[in-house]
Amino acid sequence: MRLSKKTLTIAVCAACVAAPAAATQTDKISDGVVKIGVMTDMSGIASDMAGPGSVLAAKMAVEDFGGKVLGMPIEIVSGDHQIKPDIASAMARRWLDQEKVDVIADIAGSLTAIAVVKIVKDKNRIALVSGGGNSRLTNEDCTDRSANWSYDTYAMANGTGRTLTQQGGDSWFFIAVDNVFGRSMQQDAEAAIQAAGGKVLGVVRHPFPSSDFSSYLLQAQASGAKVIGLAQSSSEAGINIKQAAEFGITPKQKMAPMLLMITETHAVGLKTLQGAVFTESFYWDRNDETRAWSRRFFEVKKRMPTMIQAGVYSQVLHYLKAVKAAGTDEAGAVMAKMRAIPVNDFFAKNGKLREDGLMLHDMYLMQVKSPEESRYPWDYYKLLKVIPGEQAFQPLSKSRCPLVKKQ
Amino acid sequence: MFEWLGITPQGLYGQLLVGLINGSFYATLSLGLAVIFGLLNIVNFTHGAQYMMGAFVAWMGLTYFGINYWWSLILAPLVVGVVGIILELTLLRRLYQMDHLYGLLLTFGLALIIEGGFRQAFGISGERYEIPEALTGATNLGFMYLPNYRAWVIAASLVVCFLAWFVIERTKLGAYLRAGTENPKLLQAFGVNVPVLVTLTYGFGAALAGFAGVLAAPIFQVNPVMGSNLLIVVFAVVVIGGLGSIMGSILTGLGLGLIEGLTKVFYPEGSSVVIFVIMAIILLIRPAGLFGKEK
Numbered sequence: 216m217r218l219s220k221k222t223l224t225i226a227v228c229a230a231c232v233a234a235p236a237a238a239t240q241t242d243k244i245s246d247g248v249v250k251i252g253v254m255t256d257m258s259g260i261a262s263d264m265a266g267p268g269s270v271l272a273a274k275m276a277v278e279d280f281g282g283k284v285l286g287m288p289i290e291i292v293s294g295d296h297q298i299k300p301d302i303a304s305a306m307a308r309r310w311l312d313q314e315k316v317d318v319i320a321d322i323a324g325s326l327t328a329i330a331v332v333k334i335v336k337d338k339n340r341i342a343l344v345s346g347g348g349n350s351r352l353t354n355e356d357c358t359d360r361s362a363n364w365s366y367d368t369y370a371m372a373n374g375t376g377r378t379l380t381q382q383g384g385d386s387w388f389f390i391a392v393d394n395v396f397g398r399s400m401q402q403d404a405e406a407a408i409q410a411a412g413g414k415v416l417g418v419v420r421h422p423f424p425s426s427d428f429s430s431y432l433l434q435a436q437a438s439g440a441k442v443i444g445l446a447q448s449s450s451e452a453g454i455n456i457k458q459a460a461e462f463g464i465t466p467k468q469k470m471a472p473m474l475l476m477i478t479e480t481h482a483v484g485l486k487t488l489q490g491a492v493f494t495e496s497f498y499w500d501r502n503d504e505t506r507a508w509s510r511r512f513f514e515v516k517k518r519m520p521t522m523i524q525a526g527v528y529s530q531v532l533h534y535l536k537a538v539k540a541a542g543t544d545e546a547g548a549v550m551a552k553m554r555a556i557p558v559n560d561f562f563a564k565n566g567k568l569r570e571d572g573l574m575l576h577d578m579y580l581m582q583v584k585s586p587e588e589s590r591y592p593w594d595y596y597k598l599l600k601v602i603p604g605e606q607a608f609q610p611l612s613k614s615r616c617p618l619v620k621k622q
Numbered sequence: 623m624f625e626w627l628g629i630t631p632q633g634l635y636g637q638l639l640v641g642l643i644n645g646s647f648y649a650t651l652s653l654g655l656a657v658i659f660g661l662l663n664i665v666n667f668t669h670g671a672q673y674m675m676g677a678f679v680a681w682m683g684l685t686y687f688g689i690n691y692w693w694s695l696i697l698a699p700l701v702v703g704v705v706g707i708i709l710e711l712t713l714l715r716r717l718y719q720m721d722h723l724y725g726l727l728l729t730f731g732l733a734l735i736i737e738g739g740f741r742q743a744f745g746i747s748g749e750r751y752e753i754p755e756a757l758t759g760a761t762n763l764g765f766m767y768l769p770n771y772r773a774w775v776i777a778a779s780l781v782v783c784f785l786a787w788f789v790i791e792r793t794k795l796g797a798y799l800r801a802g803t804e805n806p807k808l809l810q811a812f813g814v815n816v817p818v819l820v821t822l823t824y825g826f827g828a829a830l831a832g833f834a835g836v837l838a839a840p841i842f843q844v845n846p847v848m849g850s851n852l853l854i855v856v857f858a859v860v861v862i863g864g865l866g867s868i869m870g871s872i873l874t875g876l877g878l879g880l881i882e883g884l885t886k887v888f889y890p891e892g893s894s895v896v897i898f899v900i901m902a903i904i905l906l907i908r909p910a911g912l913f914g915k916e917k
Binding site for chain 1: 630632633636637640641643644738741745746747748749750752753760766767769771772841842843847848851883886887890891893894895
C-alpha cells in the first residue's frame with residue numbers, strides 16, 4: 216500500500232494532537248499505579264536477614280507515606296530469587312516487561328544485585344539495592360538508574376579493618392568465601408589495613424556455602440596473626456566464631472567479621488560472639504526513632520530488623536518522596552530528585568545519593584556485648600564509634616564508576 | 623620433611639585430625655544410608671532431613687523440656703527412628719516392588735517437605751545448642767588444641783559404627799537381616815517376620831542419622847538446611863565405598879574426611895569438589911565402588 220502525501224500529513228497531525236492528550240490522561244504515573252517489586256530471598260540463606268522482613272519493611276514505608284502518591288495507588292509485589300542470578304534476571308525481565316513494575320527494591324545477594332541492576336538500566340526503571348552490598352555496584356557496575364542503600368563491602372571492611380588495626384591489631388589473616396563478595400570484601404579490608412599500617416599474613420578461600428571451618432581456623436591459628444578477618448556471609452561468620460572458641464583461638468586472637476547481621480547474633484548467642492567488633496549501618500536500639508520503628512517491625516516479625524530490612528524501608532520511602540517531588544514516576548526524573556533530596560528518616564540523617572549510586576550515610580562501629588552486659592531481649596551491641604559517611608565509604612575521587620566526572 | 627609443602631608437621635597432624643572428625647560424621651551418616659540401601663534397596667534421600675531432625679529434637683528437648691545432651695543422645699535417635707518407622711509403614715512399604723527411582727523420588731520429596739516445614743517454623747538462621755559442660759574446653763596435644771567435644775565426636779562415631787557393623791555382620795539378628803535381603807520368601811518360610819525386620823531396619827538407619835544430628839548440634843548451628851548441605855557429600859561417600867557395603871561406607875567416610883581435610887590446606891577452593899572428582903574416578907575404575915560387589 217502506498218500512502219498518499221495527504222493521508223500522511225493528516226496522520227502526522229493527528230499524532231501531534233493525540234500525543235499530548237494521551238500524556239495528560241495516563242497522568243504522570245505510568246499505568247495509573249506505582250508498583251514496587253521487592254525481590255529477595257524468601258526461604259534460603261538470606262531469608263532471615265532480608266526476605267519476608269524486607270517485604271514487611273517496604274509495606275511499612277508505603278503505609279507511612281500514606282498509601283498513595285500523586286493521587287495514584289502504590290502496589291507492592293514480592294518475588295523469591297533464591298539468590299540465583301539467572302532466576303533474578305528472569306524475574307526482573309518479567310516484572311519490568313509484563314507486570315509494569317516501576318522500581319525493584321532489596322535484591323539480596325551480590326551477584327543477583329549486579330545482574331538485576333544491568334537489566335533495570337536497559338529498561339529505564341529503577342533498582343534500589345539494600346541486601347546486595349557489593350562495592351562493585353557503585354564502581355564497575357554502577358548505573359544512573361540504581362542506588363546502593365544500606366552497606367557495601369568497602370564500608371564494612373574499611374570501618375572494621377582500619378579501626379582494629381589502629382587499636383593495635385596490626386597483623387591479619389583472612390578466611391574468605393571464594394566468590395565475588397568475599398573477594399571484594401577481603402581486598403577492600405586489606406587496602407584499609409595496609410593504609411593504617413598493618414599487614415595481612417595470609418588468606419584462605421573456601422567454597423560457598425561451608426559449615427565447617429576448623430581446617431581454616433587451624434591455618435589462621437598457625438599464622439600467629441593478631442586478628443582473623445572473616446570475609447564471609449553473616450551466617451558463615453557466626454558459625455566460624457563459634458568454632459574458633461572451640462579450638463581455643465579466641466580470645467588470644469581476635470575474630471573480626473566483616474559482615475554480621477543481628478539475626479545471626481541472635482541465633483549464635485552473645486556467649487560465643489561477645490567482644491566481636493564489626494561495622495553496621497543500623498542498630499535498632501540506637502535512638503528513640505530507631506527503637507520506635509523497630510518495635511513496630513518486631514510486633515509482626517517477632518525479631519528485630521537487620522540493616523538490610525531497615526534500608527529497604529528507607530529506600531522505598533525516599534523513592535516515594537522523590538516521585539512526589541518529581542511529579543512523575545519516569546525513572547530519570549525520579550532518580551534526579553532522589554539525588555537532590557537529602558535522605559532523612561530513622562535510618563539515615565542527611566544521607567546523600569551520590570552520582571555513582573551510593574547512598575552516603577553514617578556507619579557504626581559496633582561491639583557485641585557480653586551476656587552480663589545485656590539487660591533485656593535483643594540488647595546485643597554497644598556503639599564504639601560513629602563513622603561519618605565520608606570516612607566510611609569510598610571517596611568519589613577513587614571511584615571506578617564511569618559516571619563520576621573526575622576533576 | 624614437610625617444608626616443601628609449606629606446612630609444618632604439627633600443622634599437618636592438626637589438619638589430619640580435623641579431617642578425621644569430619645570423616646566420622648561422613649562415616650556415621652553413610653553407614654545409615656548403606657544399611658537402608660543394602661537391606662531395603664531404598665535410596666534414602668530423607669537421610670539429611672533425619673539428621674537435621676535429630677539435631678532439632680535435641681534442641682527442642684533442651685529448650686522446652688530441659689532434657690540434657692546425654693539423654694538427647696538416646697532420645698533423639700529414638701524419636702527420629704520412630705518417625706522413620708511411621709514413614710516406612712505408611713509410604714515406603716508400597717514401593718519395594720517398584721523401580722529404585724520411585725523410592726528416591728518419594729524420599730527426596732519427603733526431605734523437601736520436612737525441611738520446608740522446619741524452615742517455616744524456625745527460620746533459616748537456626749538455633750544454638752551449647753556444648754555440654756563436661757566436654758567444653760580443649761586438650762593440648764602438642765601439635766594442636768583438640769577441642770574435647772571433637773574428640774568425643776570421633777570416639778562416639780567410631781563406637782557406634784563398630785557396633786552397627788558388628789550387629790549386622792556378626793550376630794544372628796544381622797544374619798536374618800542379610801538373609802532377608804537375599805531371599806525374603808525363603809526367610810519367611812523359616813518363620814521370620816520379614817516385614818517387621820525391614821521396618822525396624824529403616825528405623826535403625828534413620829536413628830543413626832538422628833544420632834549424627836545430635837553429635838553435630840553443638841558444632842554447627844541447628845539449622846533446617848544442615849542436612850541438605852551434607853547429604854550430597856554423604857551420597858558420594860556411599861557410592862565410592864560401594865552401595866550397600868557396611869564396612870566400605872565406614873572406611874570410605876573416614877578416608878574421604880582425611881582427603882577433604884588435606885584439600886582444605888593445599889587447595890581450599892577445591893575442597894567442595896574433591897570428593898566428587900574422586901567419585902568420578904572410582905566409578906570409572908571400579909563401577910561397583912571400592913568395597914562393593916558386582917552383581
